[in-house]
Amino acid sequence: MKRKFERRWWGIYVGAGPMPISSNPSRSLPGPDGRGIIMVMRKTHIIGKPFPLVEAQKKLTGTSCYAGDEPFGPDLLHARILFSTRGHARFQLRHVDVARKQPGVVALITGADLQTRLGATIEDRMLLAVEEVHFAGQPLAVVAAESPEAASAALAAMEVVYEDMPGVYDIESALAANAPQVHPAMATYRGFDKLDAQPERNIAHRVSFRRGDVDAALAQAAFVVERTYTAAPLQHAPLETHGGVAQLQGQDELTMWMHVQAPFLQRQIIARALHMPPENLRIITHCVGGSFGSKVFVSVEGLLAAIAREAGGRPVRLHLTREEEFLAVFMTPAMRAQVTMGLDEAGRIVAFRGIYDWNVGASVDAFLREMQRIALAGTGPYAIPHAEVQVNAIYTHLLPAAPMRGLSVAQVHWAVEQLVDELAEEAGLSPLLLRQRNLVKGGDQLFPNFVMHANGLESCILETTRAIGWQPDQNREVTGTIARGKGMAMGWSPIIISPGCKSRATIQCDGENLCTVIVDGVDVGQGFYAFITQLIAFELNFPSEWITVLPTDTANYESDWQAIYNNLLWSTGKVLLQATAELKRQILSYVSELWEEPMTHLDLVDGDVISYATQRRLSVLKLLQEGTGDGPPPVFRATGVYEATAKHDGLDGLLQSFATTGFAAEVAVNLETGDLKVLQLAGAADVGHAINPEGVKAQLKGAIIQSTSQTLLEELRFKDGVPVTLDFMTYPIATTADMPQKIHPIVVEIPQSSGPYGARDLSNHALVGASAAIGNAIYRATGVRIRELPITAQRLYDALKQFHASRTRADAEENRGQ
Numbered sequence: 014m015k016r017k018f019e020r021r022w023w024g025i026y027v028g029a030g031p032m033p034i035s036s037n038p039s040r041s042l043p044g045p046d047g048r049g050i051i052m053v054m055r056k057t058h059i060i061g062k063p064f065p066l067v068e069a070q071k072k073l074t075g076t077s078c079y080a081g082d083e084p085f086g087p088d089l090l091h092a093r094i095l096f097s098t099r100g101h102a103r104f105q106l107r108h109v110d111v112a113r114k115q116p117g118v119v120a121l122i123t124g125a126d127l128q129t130r131l132g133a134t135i136e137d138r139m140l141l142a143v144e145e146v147h148f149a150g151q152p153l154a155v156v157a158a159e160s161p162e163a164a165s166a167a168l169a170a171m172e173v174v175y176e177d178m179p180g181v182y183d184i185e186s187a188l189a190a191n192a193p194q195v196h197p198a199m200a201t202y203r204g205f206d207k208l209d210a211q212p213e214r215n216i217a218h219r220v221s222f223r224r225g226d227v228d229a230a231l232a233q234a235a236f237v238v239e240r241t242y243t244a245a246p247l248q249h250a251p252l253e254t255h256g257g258v259a260q261l262q263g264q265d266e267l268t269m270w271m272h273v274q275a276p277f278l279q280r281q282i283i284a285r286a287l288h289m290p291p292e293n294l295r296i297i298t299h300c301v302g303g304s305f306g307s308k309v310f311v312s313v314e315g316l317l318a319a320i321a322r323e324a325g326g327r328p329v330r331l332h333l334t335r336e337e338e339f340l341a342v343f344m345t346p347a348m349r350a351q352v353t354m355g356l357d358e359a360g361r362i363v364a365f366r367g368i369y370d371w372n373v374g375a376s377v378d379a380f381l382r383e384m385q386r387i388a389l390a391g392t393g394p395y396a397i398p399h400a401e402v403q404v405n406a407i408y409t410h411l412l413p414a415a416p417m418r419g420l421s422v423a424q425v426h427w428a429v430e431q432l433v434d435e436l437a438e439e440a441g442l443s444p445l446l447l448r449q450r451n452l453v454k455g456g457d458q459l460f461p462n463f464v465m466h467a468n469g470l471e472s473c474i475l476e477t478t479r480a481i482g483w484q485p486d487q488n489r490e491v492t493g494t495i496a497r498g499k500g501m502a503m504g505w506s507p508i509i510i511s512p513g514c515k516s517r518a519t520i521q522c523d524g525e526n527l528c529t530v531i532v533d534g535v536d537v538g539q540g541f542y543a544f545i546t547q548l549i550a551f552e553l554n555f556p557s558e559w560i561t562v563l564p565t566d567t568a569n570y571e572s573d574w575q576a577i578y579n580n581l582l583w584s585t586g587k588v589l590l591q592a593t594a595e596l597k598r599q600i601l602s603y604v605s606e607l608w609e610e611p612m613t614h615l616d617l618v619d620g621d622v623i624s625y626a627t628q629r630r631l632s633v634l635k636l637l638q639e640g641t642g643d644g645p646p647p648v649f650r651a652t653g654v655y656e657a658t659a660k661h662d663g664l665d666g667l668l669q670s671f672a673t674t675g676f677a678a679e680v681a682v683n684l685e686t687g688d689l690k691v692l693q694l695a696g697a698a699d700v701g702h703a704i705n706p707e708g709v710k711a712q713l714k715g716a717i718i719q720s721t722s723q724t725l726l727e728e729l730r731f732k733d734g735v736p737v738t739l740d741f742m743t744y745p746i747a748t749t750a751d752m753p754q755k756i757h758p759i760v761v762e763i764p765q766s767s768g769p770y771g772a773r774d775l776s777n778h779a780l781v782g783a784s785a786a787i788g789n790a791i792y793r794a795t796g797v798r799i800r801e802l803p804i805t806a807q808r809l810y811d812a813l814k815q816f817h818a819s820r821t822r823a824d825a826e827e828n829r830g831q
Contacts, residue, residue: 059551060770063707066543067557068300068536078299080256080272085328089258090119092320092331093164094313095154095171096341097146100734101180101193101410104146104173106153112170117163120323121156122316131286131315132378133278135204137196137217138413140286140315145178147195148375148410149735150341155316157329180410182734184349184370187215187409195375195408208381217377217406220384225399230364234355238436242428244348244802245728246372248339248744249417253302255313255342256332259321267318268295274304274537275578280567282311283318292572294318298565301537306417308537309578310379312342339739343415344729346380346406347372350428354436362436362451364399367391369425373406376413380406383416385665386507390422390781393429394470394505394673395451410734422506423720423780427802430502430785434792443485444789448474448503453671466670469699469761473675474503477786480695480757481677488793497681497692500789504674504781508774509666514577516584516655517570520549520592522600523648524638527559533576534585535565539776540708541581547705548586548769552593554617555633579777582704583669584655586769591653599649604631607641670765672778673699676786678753682794687810689791691721695757696783701765701773709775713758716779722747724784728803 071077097104106123113121124143130136142151153173158164181187181195192215199205199212208218231237257271267289273279276296284291301308317331333342348371355364369387373380384404391402437444453459455467478501488499519531530549536542542562550557567574577584597617604622605612614626622631640646657667679693696717703709726745730738738744764771784802792798797812 059547060704061702061706064543064547064705066540066708067546067560067562068542072300079253079302081330081332083258083270083330085258085330088327090157090159090324090327090329091161091164092155092157092317092329093161093168094152094316094331094337094341095168095173096337097142097149097151097153097173098735099146099175099177100149100182101178102146102175103144103178104142104153104175107172107174108170109154112156112167115158115163115167115170117159118167119157119159119325119327120320121154121167122319122323123154127319129286129288130202131282131311132202132204132376133282133310134207134381135378136202137199137378138376140319148412150412151375152313152316152341155320157320157324180734181215182409182411182731184347184372184407184409187372187407195410208377212408215408217373217408218381218384219406220388220404221402222388223401225364227364227366227399227401230399231353231355231366234363235358236356236436236440237353238432238439239351239353240428240432240435240800242350242352242431242800244424244427246347246411246414247345247417247420247723247727248729248738249305249307249343249345249415250744250746251303251305251307254333254335254338255308256330257314257317258328258330259317260328261322261324261326265289266293266295267321268297269314269318269321270297270299271314272301273298273308273314274301274306274535275309275576276535276565276567277533277570277574277576278309278578279311279314281575283315286315287318287322290572294567296567298535301535304537306415307343310343310415335741336739339729339744340736341412343379344374344412345417345420346374346414348421348424350425352428352432354432356436356440360440360442360447360450362395362397365392365395365397366401367425367429368403368405370405370407371414371421372409372411373414374409374411377406377408379413379415382509382511382666383421386509387421387425389507389668390425390505391429393426393433394453394503394671396453396457397451411731412736418719419506419777419780420723422778423504423782423784424802426502426504426782427784427788430504430782431788431798431800434500434789435798444501445474445478445483445485448501452503453505463668466765467763468671468673469697469763470503470505470673470675472761472763473673473697473699473759474501474677476759476761477501477675477677477695477697477757480759481679481693483677494683494685495681496684496794497679498790498792498794499677499679500786500791500793501675501677502782502785502789504676504778506672506674506778506781508580508583508669508672508778510577510580510584510657510669511666512657514575514657516577516588517652518585518588518592519569519650519652520596521648521650522596522633522637524646526561527634527637528553528555528561530560530562531569532562532585533565533570533574534578534581539712540705541585543708544582544704545585545589548589549593552590553597554619556620559620559634580669580774582772582774583768586772587655588653590769592651595651595653596649599651600633603647603649604636669767670773672773672775674778674781676782678783678786678790680787680790680794682791682809684795684813687806687813689725689804689806689809691725691753691787693755693757694721694753694783694786695759696779697759697761698775698779699761699763699773700775701768702762702771703760704770704772706760709760710758712775712779713760714756717756717758717783718747718752720780720783721751721753721787723780724787724802725751725804728805
């Protein structure tokens, strides 16, 4: 069944249909045997129990195919890209003809050869720069040659002459009066009409909502706290850098072997940029060695497609170096949050105002859909009667921005959850009590047509604080120069299905391949293939060894197919339940006719069709491979499809539910040096139903480690718009030495009615709240409030030094007064 999406609020479609009913009789009444005895013969250990990662063996043995592993033989060409080294400048590209004549060069393209724009919603990027560069790292030329060395020599043969132009590199300068416009011709771009933009002010897009009267509520509040928090831009830093292989086949049919998270979206963007029919572009996705959001939208993949079309049918490989990955691929946007919260005498949060500004660099396209999530999450997980949230995307002359694994919502909570602690201190309340008193609860009418579902917010915060031993009056301990403190934070993150997106799964059972599965989602390391295998093994009662998930291939779908690329547990689970129910019906119907028995007597158990009435048993494997002796063996095939019933061309997605999290941290700080250690970090997430508990815990552990790294270490730094962090020496990520000494992954299960088996997605939401918990713990330990991410050792040392100096001055003034 599908619920109709008809009502709108804030331009947001809200709602989600219920899941199909599981076909597994262990979730309904099994049939009777010949004696009238109820027989339960199900493998109840599959769903809700640990399940192995089906792709682990290939990864361990090195047979998985990542970027650079594709075997194409001696005809393979190698591509390199010439990137801009200026943030904003006019340029001339000289000696192009000399470069084309270099030994081994097969093809070379510049912006003069191919003037085209690209983007999913708004085409605010050039595939190759023409006369003017808008950010350092913008591609100027791409070459294909017989070897990487020959390609590099061709690039070196060209000379780039720059004429620097004034640039804007941060939010303040971009919004200043008379600031240079990043996109003065934005109104002419395809998709401009879908945005709420002010290009003359460098505002790329705005999303906002309002309820109640915030000004009046703040004026009447007993306590009001207003603060500004910031977060630096980051690099997604996947272990596998961007790359792939492309080959022209036939007249104008291009096949690309890619390692991307959203092949259908990339097909749409690349085909439109190259003026190709989308049916002529095929993308096959193998293993993805990390994405974190950086491989959803097109970065350099369009250049690979373009140069492959000029290579005479020979395959072309492009594989970025780590330095190129830092220089030219998406960043996460820097954030500035100006937040105000008011509390009444009874300890109720009565008002909130949040203005969230995001430095999206020279392109907003990849960040647009994230802005709705930020707006919906912008108040934090609290029932606040009067609220305003304004989300602004600001153009600058930095790298284009793309979201990272729910990081934007996590950075919103970096601000909101520290503000809650500051408000609690102002009011003399326990930070735990203040949160409990104001949490959103199941049944709350959050929006005009969205009622909050049952959720685990309170369980998350109670379990995490319990795990680290948090006590209301025992959260600071000083021994010599070492101060220890404990802090907490909550989180919620909207789960939104993009408009126009679909999901489909096809399962085929035959004698040659047993059970093959075609899906339109991609496994990026989150255990997606394991989930698919686990669900099918449970629903059809097949051995997991029979089941093979094929690589995602756009050729299996229509040319306009727009696949859902995140929240895959919900969307793919939905269609898999449809497909397995139909496949089971086909198998049992076939055997019902063969045995001349009613289907209601039959079931699938341990890979066999059994009759509860006659005790007969038939191996499905034997049926598929040998048939019944009368004609060829049967082939069974079934497809499940999900598509939202409401379609529109806007940016707003379908609000399906909220993921909820809680974090608690204990830190130790050297008050003289600023040296910081995270002693404990507990993270809890309400996953509805942990279909694979060990997989859920692994996701939580990974989120705890990644959030520690982002909180304490990671920062993408620029000089005049040019990235200066170009490797893991200058852009450190956490190692084992930086990890929390104790990690507490905690699984909370409050079933979600619209999810498969009551489950909800986790991977994009597991970071939310961690940074604020660490920040609150640092304050408890030191009395120093850090409002800038990351909390580097230098930043903490400087804050401690300033704090001690201010206290010394205050003591001196007090002594003089006496």
